[in-house]
Amino acid sequence: MNKRPTGSAMTSSILTILAIILLLVFIVAKLPRGYSDDVAKIGQGANVMVLVHNKDSVHSLNLMGLMDKVRDDYQGAVEFLVVDVATPPGRSFADKQQLNPSTLAFFGPDGQRREVLFGVENEQGLRMALDQVFALNNR
Numbered sequence: 001m002n003k004r005p006t007g008s009a010m011t012s013s014i015l016t017i018l019a020i021i022l023l024l025v026f027i028v029a030k031l032p033r034g035y036s037d038d039v040a041k042i043g044q045g046a047n048v049m050v051l052v053h054n055k056d057s058v059h060s061l062n063l064m065g066l067m068d069k070v071r072d073d074y075q076g077a078v079e080f081l082v083v084d085v086a087t088p089p090g091r092s093f094a095d096k097q098q099l100n101p102s103t104l105a106f107f108g109p110d111g112q113r114r115e116v117l118f119g120v121e122n123e124q125g126l127r128m129a130l131d132q133v134f135a136l137n138n139r
Helices: 007-030 056-075 087-095 124-133
Strands: 048-051 078-084 103-107 113-117
Touching: 048 056, 048 087, 056 078, 056 124, 078 087, 103 124, 113 124
Parallel strands: 048 078
Antiparallel strands: 048 103, 103 113
16 A cells, blocks of 8 residues: 655655755855965965965864955955865975975965965964055954
8 A cells, every 4th residue: 555645745845855955055155165276376466375285284274264264354355275285286386385284375466475374373363464464454
């Protein structure tokens, strides 16, 4: 004996599925957007901050979280890049610039390296560094 769902059971199932889909869409929309690793952007007229990232480092992951918190406030003023030292291009960039993993490197619009920071611990410290290095108004 096969029983077919009644109209109210079918409606309830459809509404549940729609609610799950809407929840998933909302969650995905709240995820931080990805970062570019295109270091060719350095020296192209914009302030650029590069995180030399090591996915196995807690400090590096924390720095990425700090970047997620501040980057929308610096949109149009600073380009945020992430190079992964586990990839050949990321390792090459880090070696060429003599940068260690979990390091932030700041480059001016002309491509000149202005500052290298290690040990940024909080959002306020990152904001202060961005404002000072790039001579931005405090946001």
